[in-house]
Amino acid sequence: MQRYDPEKIKQLAADIARAAGVRPRDAEVLADSLVEADVHGTSTHGISRLNIYIRRIQKGLIDPRAGLQIERRRPAVLAVDAGNGLGQVQAVKVLEHLTPLAREFGVAAAAIRRSQHFGTLSYYCNRAASQDMMLLATTSSEPAMSPAGGSQAFFGTNPIGISFPTGKGFPVKIDLATSRVARGNIIAAQKKGESIPEGWALDPDGAPTTDAGRALLGTVLTMAGHKGYALAMMVEVLSSVLSGAAVGAAIGSMYKDFDRPQNVGHFFCLMDIAAFMDAAEFRRRMDAMIDAIKSCHRRPGVEEILVPGERSHRVALENRKEGIVVGEATLQELKTLCHELQIPFIL
Secondary structure (H helix, E strand, C coil): CCEECHHHHHHHHHHHHHHCCCCHHHHHHHHHHHHHHHHCCCHHHCHHHHHHHHHHHHCCCCCCCCCCEEEEEECCEEEEECCCCCHHHHHHHHHHHHHHHHHHHCEEEEEEEEECCCCCHHHHHHHHHCCCEEEEEEECCCCCECCCCCCCCCECCCCEEEEECCCCCCCEEEEECCECCCHHHHHHHHHHCCCCCCCCEECCCCCEECCHHHHHHCEECECCCHHHHHHHHHHHHHHHHCCCCCCHHHCCCCCCCCCCCCCEEEEEEEEEHHHCCCHHHHHHHHHHHHHHHHCCCCCCCCCCCCCCCHHHHHHHHHHHHHCEECCHHHHHHHHHHHHHHCCCCCC
16 A cells, blocks of 8 residues: 655645634644554544544534633633634643643643544643653543443443653553444444454444444444443543533534534643652653563563553654555545645645
């Protein structure tokens, strides 16, 4: 498959976003977040999502120039209305508001409502780690997963994320859905006309299915059974109930509901490592822990024990050098957007 220079993809995505009415700096943030997902191997949240964001802007379902309104404020706590703006853009703005508060108080938190799908949690968590901070982040999302024992989609895949700085050249990155698999993987399989593994999802009747289309009409299964269900509820409370965002089935679908905004909620808790210990000492201790983990006795056939974030770091090194793969369907969407918005297709 053909690979493309990530910087060229980023430039094209920013050009498209600006032509659709997004402010120049905000367009850069959106483009960067999407391409970074592709670079790190999470193509389900990468440039393939740009088309649906633009289409929702064109239908008035996303405000490309939305402001950020802080509705409640305590010294280190914010309740934020994202104004139905682009999720990635508004989340970065919130993180920028929290950073000086966390520097001053050690910990700062925000609950965010009236937002959208905002890509990978690790994008924001890694930004915090690069500043010797730790961001614990959660987000609700459109209904895709039933509670344990149910067959009706209520929760989103409701991920949890946090990254930790190290001296190894990459952060330890934890970014996981509370479902068996991210719903984006099922969407990707449907686009390619491929089946999905058994155990990922149920069809609309509550029966196991390997048909990606039937799975998207049904529900994704929780990870670890009732434990994943409990974590999904925790994320829903932090992200949606606490923020005032839509809850459960009231959250709009990005791909199906073209009559209403999504009203997704997020929760950020930002911690300044220096409030707990010297940041250099923290990185040293992280490195020592990583070395100890890697020195554990390995199972038969295992050549190396990896820590969370290490594999995606290696993928990113390769993709920055060799370029990122863009699927044919996504390429066609980009070409169509360029034609409609009268901007050059530079790939």
